[in-house]
Amino acid sequence: MIRILIAEDQELIRQSLEIILGNKPDMKIVGVAKDGKIAVGLAEKLIPDIILMDIRMPEIDGVKCIKIIKEILPQIKIIVLTTFDDNEYVFNALKNGASGYLLKGLSSTELVSAIRTVFNGGALINPNIAVKVVEFFHESSNIEYKINVDELELNNLSKNELKIMKLISRGMSNKEIALEANFSEGTVRNYISNILSKLNLRDRTQIAIFAIQSRLEMKKIDN
Template sequence: MTTVLIVDDQQLQRYAFHLLLDSVPETEVVGEAAHGTEAVRMAAELRPDVVLMDVRMPGMDGIEATRRITAAGDRSRVLVLTTFDLDEYVHAALRAGASGFLLKDARPDELLAGIRAVAVGDAVIAPALTRRLLHEFSQAVPPAAGDPGADPRLGSLTEREREILVAIGKGWNNSEIAARFVVSESTVKTHVGRVLAKIGARDRVQAVIFAYDHGLARPHPD
């Protein structure tokens, strides 16, 4: 059972999400919050598996709420919902520790799959916004060579783990990485876990950010 806290300043939107999540047996809505301050308080009290977070809300917005929830170190993971014109907010939310983002017009099955994925530690990035997100990173990060000496976390990686990190930065999933390196998916999963632990990343989204910050990944040209 995946427990979910819904955060949105629109009551009708919260109601719609609640109905959807109540329609499947594997999710349970444990609370609703109308703004960031309430979300932070309820997340600390209820410790939900996933916080479904709106970005723009009165008072404390979703970005600051995400930062405070993830900084608390609890198990709760944040899945941000956004619209096409909020790329800069999504970028900031991911920096704040969100485990992914989806568009508010995502299909019900996409939202449910996203919640399940985030709950088990995977990353969720809306395909329609992925390229624009990577463009944001490419503009913000200098084209560094990723010198291991520049960051002790990079230096702690083995050669294979470094290759895995580069693959994560490219957006490859476990099956794609397994095919590329001719290993089993379970082996890839083990490598990914070690990479995340060594660089201090909560999930694959944070690993992508790390790869871009250290010049290990760049967006591919069209």
């Protein structure tokens, strides 16, 4: 069962999400929050698997909520669901630990699929969002936002580790990566742990962001 907390200041949207997701046999709405302060409190109290997080909310905005919650409870996965696709919102939400960034207006089928993907270890870095992240990184004024890693450790990554990073940047789950790379899921998890340790990154979302930032997707990795 996927336990979900909804953080959304608009009552109509909150109610719609409760109806859509509450009807799914593998999902349960454990709480709803109308502002960021309540969202943080409920996250600590309920410890949901997934939080659907709006960006612009009273008290504490979604970007700050993500940072606070991920520092306290890093195991909680957060999906941004908003009308705002500004490059800086996208980047800061992902950098603070969001596992995905979705725009309101998507179909209920797409939303349900996204929640299941993130719950199963995927990161929703879809092509449109990836483009925005790349644009944000490559604006000279935003150089201070870039994720920095030890160049020596980066150069010491194996071809398989680089391949895993590339597949993570496509938003693939561990299961999908295992099928694509012909590894077991356990091997994929071990590679990811090694990558996180070597590059001193927090989670797979940071791996995805760094892979996009460094344009790993454009580089050929020989077998």
